[in-house]
Amino acid sequence: MQYECMDKRFLLCKLTSVLDCIMKGKIIVSKFWTNFLSGRRAAAVTIFPFILIIDKSFRYDRVLVNHERIHLSQALELLIVPFYVWYFTEFLLHYIRIRDFKQAYLRISFEREAYRNESNLQYLKTRKFWAFTAYFNSNNV
Numbered sequence: 001m002q003y004e005c006m007d008k009r010f011l012l013c014k015l016t017s018v019l020d021c022i023m024k025g026k027i028i029v030s031k032f033w034t035n036f037l038s039g040r041r042a043a044a045v046t047i048f049p050f051i052l053i054i055d056k057s058f059r060y061d062r063v064l065v066n067h068e069r070i071h072l073s074q075a076l077e078l079l080i081v082p083f084y085v086w087y088f089t090e091f092l093l094h095y096i097r098i099r100d101f102k103q104a105y106l107r108i109s110f111e112r113e114a115y116r117n118e119s120n121l122q123y124l125k126t127r128k129f130w131a132f133t134a135y136f137n138s139n140n141v
């Protein structure tokens with residue numbers, strides 16, 4: 001009985017640790033893939049559960065890593081694939097309307113949430129489920 005209980009605690013601990021790893025993301029340094037996936041426009045790209053960074057020095061950029069971890073949370077909340085579909089659909093709709101790549105990118109609700117909160121390193125501890133929906137409103141930049 002005691003062993004069974006310890007096994008459950010062990011499994012819970014392992015599960016918590018796996019979830020913790022997923023939420024932190026696995027950082028991979030790859031100039032090629034970061035450039036390829038961002039069209040040479042970003043220092044980092046999040047492809048759940050990986051955070052690709054262009055240079056190893058960015059590994060210690062806590063704000064950048066926090067920004068990407070916010071995207072990991074968003075992706076997980078939308079069960080990953082729908083996140084990317086939504087992300088690119090939003091980008092496309094903004095781009096068609098304003099015809100400016102950077103402005104269209106900055107208006108994506110996921111990016112607004114990430115940019116708004118990237119400097120708050122405690123943000124992910126208090127972030128509400130589907131918090132990005134608060135950034136649909138164009139006034140909430």
Ligand SMILES: [Zn+2]
Nearest residue numbers: 067071111114
């Ligand atoms: Zn972003």
